[in-house]
Structure formats: structure tokens, C-alpha cells
Amino acid sequence: MILLVQNNNEYENDLRTMISAFFPVEKIRTAVPEEVADYKREIFGEFSFVLTALFDESSSRLRIEEKGYVKFSAYAYGNFHDRKRFRNRLKLASYRLLSEYTGKVLPWGSLTGMRPTKIATAGLEKGKDRDEIIDYFQTIYDTSYEKAALATDVSYSEKRIIDSVDPISDYCLYIGIPFCPTRCLYCSFAAYPINEYESKVGDYVDTLKQELAFISYLNRNRRLVAIYIGGGTPTALSASQLGDVMKCVRESFDLSDLREYTVEAGRPDSITREKLEVMKSFGCTRISINPQTMNEKTLRTIGRAHTPADIKRAFMEARKAGFKNINMDIIAGLPGELPEDMSYTLDEIEEMRPESLTVHSLAIKRAAELKEQYNDYKASINQETDNMIYLATKRAEYMGMKPYYLYRQKNIAGNLENTGFAIPGRECIYNVLIMEEKLDTFAAGAGAVTRLMNMENGKVTRIDRVENVKNVDEYIGRLDEMLERKQLGVDGRILC
Ligand code: SF4
Incomplete structure (x- = not known):
């Protein structure tokens, strides 16, 4: 437990985020100086350290104490009421203080929260x-x-x-399939085990089709440029269910301006020749087969019921079915993995030669099993993750890929990032457009979030989020409400 003492809580979120960048899963308690004034030294012993921030109008003082003794201190200069100027200075001062205290240098430095x-x-x-x-x-x-x-x-x-799309006339479509064969240890998404939900999948697909028809109606005079079927694992559906969804897309939307059609085929154990043929026949141009690692032992640990051989088989089947744009996702910092394990994974991937590679850093998210079982894994996760990211970056370059999208999440150890690499011309335009929030994304399915741009004189002034309910039963039962939310969202936004 870490104690954060502050005489003003305006920057609490920034200080918490900075502390978490160095100590991703430690709990942080807050107090005001008056509360701790009478603390005896023994009470400070409950905390691994105390970070005190005393804000003042000319300069603000930061210090780190251990068991009542000051170890390091720093100043953030400027008036703390001047948030625009002061915030970055405070973050930099607190970053340097924590860096001095821990002896760690974070590659992004004090940059947190902002893309x-x-x-x-x-x-x-x-x-x-x-x-x-x-x-x-x-x-x-x-x-x-x-x-x-x-x-x-x-x-x-x-x-x-971004320059190749028109934010007024163009839009993207996301379709969420929230089912998976099993749940991965690190997963924080709404991903329901397909076996337990088998009896509901038919109703889910029917509901989804109604929502897709409505989205098509809302955008009847616009150009659909990218489709992304994600989840979950869309290929957890049967070939006929998947075909049903994709047929509905073909019949409901004008696809003549479509530049990209991705289906997330994340889990190799869910990929069959029949499903690949269905995807191909309905116009899918890009798929993602996600090993996460090519080490069998790690796959067991993270709860994936497939082998490295399944990954290779699925990849070869996809090539045979005619897919010329295949992405693979991997994660750096998985339990028990060291840089040599990452090297092995990269060797195997290099043999397959996908067109793009997405390199994630392991994030310990609140809703994931990994967070609950953190104590069991803490010694074996995120070992030299920055080195693994470096190895993956170099290998992607070696395979002729360039970085084309980048994002960071909370609670990534070492404050690292997730990067998409692709051979030029094979980038996923949907990923870029959603990440940079430059185009409307209409989203269908449980937990899916529609993002509507408000624009004035060609500039995005606000982004409205229209959320669907996450629970599958509620989604099926409350579709009218989801459609009404979308209609209100479209009616209420400004686009000029
Ligand atoms: S495949 Fe993805 S969505 Fe499914 S359980 Fe694993 S991390 Fe979650």
C-alpha cells in the first residue's frame, strides 16, 4: 500500500497514474496533511512509501518518505491553479522523483493518459x-x-x-460477437464462454441482424469504408451463424465503397476451413489470427485451449482459402516468459510471414482473472517486457513492416505501449480511424459502443458515445432501447 498525501486533490488522478506507472498493482490510499500530522513513525511503516504533494501558488513541493524519513524531494514550478501550464510540469517532477526513488527509467517518461x-x-x-x-x-x-x-x-x-477519408460522408461499422471458446487469464472484455451460451447464440444473431438493418437505415446516404467484426471471437460462432451475420451485412449495406473488411479470427481453435470459406465468400479481406505466444506452456497458463501447431494449421488454412492480409497479435510480458521465449515466438511467426503484427504489452486490468490472482503470478509476469518489445519491433522491421498505429492502456507495467506494424499498404485502416477518433463508428452487438463525431467547419468538436448494454440477455431483450439511443445520438449531433 502506498500513501498519497496532498493538500489539494486537483491533480490526484495524475499523481495516481504516475505512481501506478511504477507500481502497477499497488493500492494507493490518500490523506490530507492534517490527517497524518500526528502519525507516529510506526504508522508510516504500514506503507511501502508516502508521496506528499504540497501545492502552492509559486511552486509545489513533492517528497517521498519511507517510514517517516524523507528519501527524495522535488519541486514543480509555477502556479498550480494554472492547470494548462502546470500539469505537465507536475507530472514531469513526480516522474523524475519516482524514477530517482525506484532507479527505473520509463521509456515514455512522464507521458501518461494522453495518446x-x-x-x-x-x-x-x-x-x-x-x-x-x-x-x-x-x-x-x-x-x-x-x-x-x-x-x-x-x-x-x-x-x-486519415486524409484519405471524408468525415462527413464516410463511416465505419463494428460488429461485436461477445463469445469465446474459453476465457484468457488476462481478459477484461465481455467474453462469454460459447459452450454455456449455445442456446442464446441464435437469438443473439437475430437481434444483431435487426440492429445492423437499423444502422444501415441511419446511414442510408453515406459511404461505408471499413467493417470490423470483433469480440470476443467471431469465429466462435458456427459457420452458418457467422454466414448469417455476414449475409445480413451484404444485404443491408451498400459495400461499393468498402476499403476493408476484417474478421477477428483470434482463437485458432475456433477456425475451420468452412468458416474461412464463409468469410471469403462474403467479402472479408483481412483476418487476425492471434497466437499471443508460440510457447505451448504459456498457452496453457493463460487459459487458451490450443497449441502452437493449431496456430500454424489455421494460418495455412487461411492462406489456402485465399487470405492475403493476415494479422497476428502477440503479448510481451506473459507469465513465465523471458526475452528468449519472445524470440522463439517471433521465429515461428517469421516463418508464417503474416502481413501485420500487433505487439501488446501485458496489462493487468481490473476485470481480469490475472488481477485477482496477481500474487500467484507477480514474480513471473512482465519480466524484461521492454526488451521483448524491442525484439518484436526489430523483427517486425526485419519482416518489412512499419509501425502504423499505437495506443497505450492503463496498468501496463513499465508504462509501455501496444503497436501495430504492417507491410506498407496492408495497414488496418479501421484500427487507425477508431484509435484517432476521426470518423463515425457505428457499433452493433452487446457492449458495443458507437462513436459519433460532432464537427464544425471540418474540425471534430466533440465525440458522443452511444453504448449498448453489455449483458447478452439484456441486449436481446432491450434492442428497441439500443436503437432509440442510436437515433437520438444521430439526431442530436452536429455534423457540418
Ligand atoms: S480471445 Fe480475446 S476476448 Fe476472448 S477471452 Fe481471450 S482475450 Fe478475451
């Missing part, structure tokens, strides 16, 4: 060149050169995709 590409894109829009943007990251956030260059290069690549 790195957003900063790089803002630089591009102001006419800055690559070196100036990299310099900005290094000065304001203590970001390493490699990560600053990564964010900047991704922004250049994203810009090409």
Missing part, C-alpha cells in the same frame, strides 16, 4: 518537422528518443489514412 500520436499529430498540424516533434517529447515528458520517434512515425502513417 502519444495525438501529441505528434498536433505537432505536424503546427508545421513542426520530425526532429522538432521528437525534441518536444524529450523535453516535456522525458520520453526516450526511440519512443518519441515511434509516435512521430506512426503519426505520419496515420495521417495518410
Whole structure:
């Protein structure tokens, strides 16, 4: 347990996030200085350390104490009421203080909460060149050169995709299938075991089809440019159920402007020749087969009921079915894995030669089993994750890929990132458009979130989220409400 003492809680979220970047699963308690003034030294012994932030109008003092003794201190200069200027200074000062205390350097430095590409894109829009943007990251956030260059290069690549769509007339479609063969240890999504939900899948598909027809009606004069069927694992459906959904898409939407049609075929144990043929026949252009690791032992540990051989089989079947754009997802920092395990996974992937590779850093999310069982795994997870990310980055480059999208999540150990690499021309445009929130995404299915851009004079001024209920039974029973929410969302937004 860590104690955060502060005389003003305006920046509590920033300080918590910074502490969590160094101590991802430690609990943080807060107090005001008056509460701890009479604490005896023994009480401080309950906490691994105490971070005190005393805000003042000219400069604010930060200090770290262990058992009542001050170990390190720092200042954040400027008036803390001037949030716009002060916030980054406070984050940088607290980052440097924690870095000094732990002896750890985080590759993104004090940059938390904000998408790195957003900063790089803002630089591009102001006419800055690559070196100036990299310099900005290094000065304001203590970001390493490699990560600053990564964010900047991704922004250049994203810009090409963003500039190729029209935010007024174009939109994307997401279809959520919230079922999976089994639940992965680290999963925080609404992913229901398909075996237990078998009797409900038919009703789910019927409900989804009604929602898709409504989305098509709402967008009757617009151009659908990208479809993403995700989840869950869409291929957990039977071939005929999957075909039913995809047939509905073909019949409900005008696909003449479609540039990309992805189906997440994440779990190799759910992929069959018949399903691949169904996907192909309904126009799917891109699939994702996600090993996460090619090490059998790790697959068992993380609760995936397939072998590395299943992954290779599924990949070969997909090639035979004619898929020329296949992505693979991997995770760095899985339980028991070391850099040599990552190297092995990369060797195996290199042999298969996918067109894109998405490299995730293990995140310990609140809703995941891993969080509950953290004590059992803490010694074996995230061992040298930054080194594994480095190895994956180099291997992606070796395979002719370039980074094209990038995002970070809360509770990634080491404050690392997830990066999509692709052979130029094989990028997933949906991933970029959803990440950068540049185009409407209409989403169907339980837990799916529609994002509607509000635009004035060509600039996004606000993004409205229209959420579907997560629970499968409720989704089936409350479809009218979901449709009404969408209608209200569309009626209430500004698009000009
Ligand atoms: S395959 Fe994905 S959605 Fe399904 S349980 Fe695993 S992490 Fe969750």
C-alpha cells in the first residue's frame, strides 16, 4: 500500500497514474496533511512509501518518505491553479522523483493518459518537422528518443489514412460477437464462454441482424469504408451463424465503397476451413489470427485451449482459402516468459510471414482473472517486457513492416505501449480511424459502443458515445432501447 498525501486533490488522478506507472498493482490510499500530522513513525511503516504533494501558488513541493524519513524531494514550478501550464510540469517532477526513488527509467517518461500520436499529430498540424516533434517529447515528458520517434512515425502513417477519408460522408461499422471458446487469464472484455451460451447464440444473431438493418437505415446516404467484426471471437460462432451475420451485412449495406473488411479470427481453435470459406465468400479481406505466444506452456497458463501447431494449421488454412492480409497479435510480458521465449515466438511467426503484427504489452486490468490472482503470478509476469518489445519491433522491421498505429492502456507495467506494424499498404485502416477518433463508428452487438463525431467547419468538436448494454440477455431483450439511443445520438449531433 502506498500513501498519497496532498493538500489539494486537483491533480490526484495524475499523481495516481504516475505512481501506478511504477507500481502497477499497488493500492494507493490518500490523506490530507492534517490527517497524518500526528502519525507516529510506526504508522508510516504500514506503507511501502508516502508521496506528499504540497501545492502552492509559486511552486509545489513533492517528497517521498519511507517510514517517516524523507528519501527524495522535488519541486514543480509555477502556479498550480494554472492547470494548462502546470500539469505537465507536475507530472514531469513526480516522474523524475519516482524514477530517482525506484532507479527505473520509463521509456515514455512522464507521458501518461494522453495518446502519444495525438501529441505528434498536433505537432505536424503546427508545421513542426520530425526532429522538432521528437525534441518536444524529450523535453516535456522525458520520453526516450526511440519512443518519441515511434509516435512521430506512426503519426505520419496515420495521417495518410486519415486524409484519405471524408468525415462527413464516410463511416465505419463494428460488429461485436461477445463469445469465446474459453476465457484468457488476462481478459477484461465481455467474453462469454460459447459452450454455456449455445442456446442464446441464435437469438443473439437475430437481434444483431435487426440492429445492423437499423444502422444501415441511419446511414442510408453515406459511404461505408471499413467493417470490423470483433469480440470476443467471431469465429466462435458456427459457420452458418457467422454466414448469417455476414449475409445480413451484404444485404443491408451498400459495400461499393468498402476499403476493408476484417474478421477477428483470434482463437485458432475456433477456425475451420468452412468458416474461412464463409468469410471469403462474403467479402472479408483481412483476418487476425492471434497466437499471443508460440510457447505451448504459456498457452496453457493463460487459459487458451490450443497449441502452437493449431496456430500454424489455421494460418495455412487461411492462406489456402485465399487470405492475403493476415494479422497476428502477440503479448510481451506473459507469465513465465523471458526475452528468449519472445524470440522463439517471433521465429515461428517469421516463418508464417503474416502481413501485420500487433505487439501488446501485458496489462493487468481490473476485470481480469490475472488481477485477482496477481500474487500467484507477480514474480513471473512482465519480466524484461521492454526488451521483448524491442525484439518484436526489430523483427517486425526485419519482416518489412512499419509501425502504423499505437495506443497505450492503463496498468501496463513499465508504462509501455501496444503497436501495430504492417507491410506498407496492408495497414488496418479501421484500427487507425477508431484509435484517432476521426470518423463515425457505428457499433452493433452487446457492449458495443458507437462513436459519433460532432464537427464544425471540418474540425471534430466533440465525440458522443452511444453504448449498448453489455449483458447478452439484456441486449436481446432491450434492442428497441439500443436503437432509440442510436437515433437520438444521430439526431442530436452536429455534423457540418
Ligand atoms: S480471445 Fe480475446 S476476448 Fe476472448 S477471452 Fe481471450 S482475450 Fe478475451
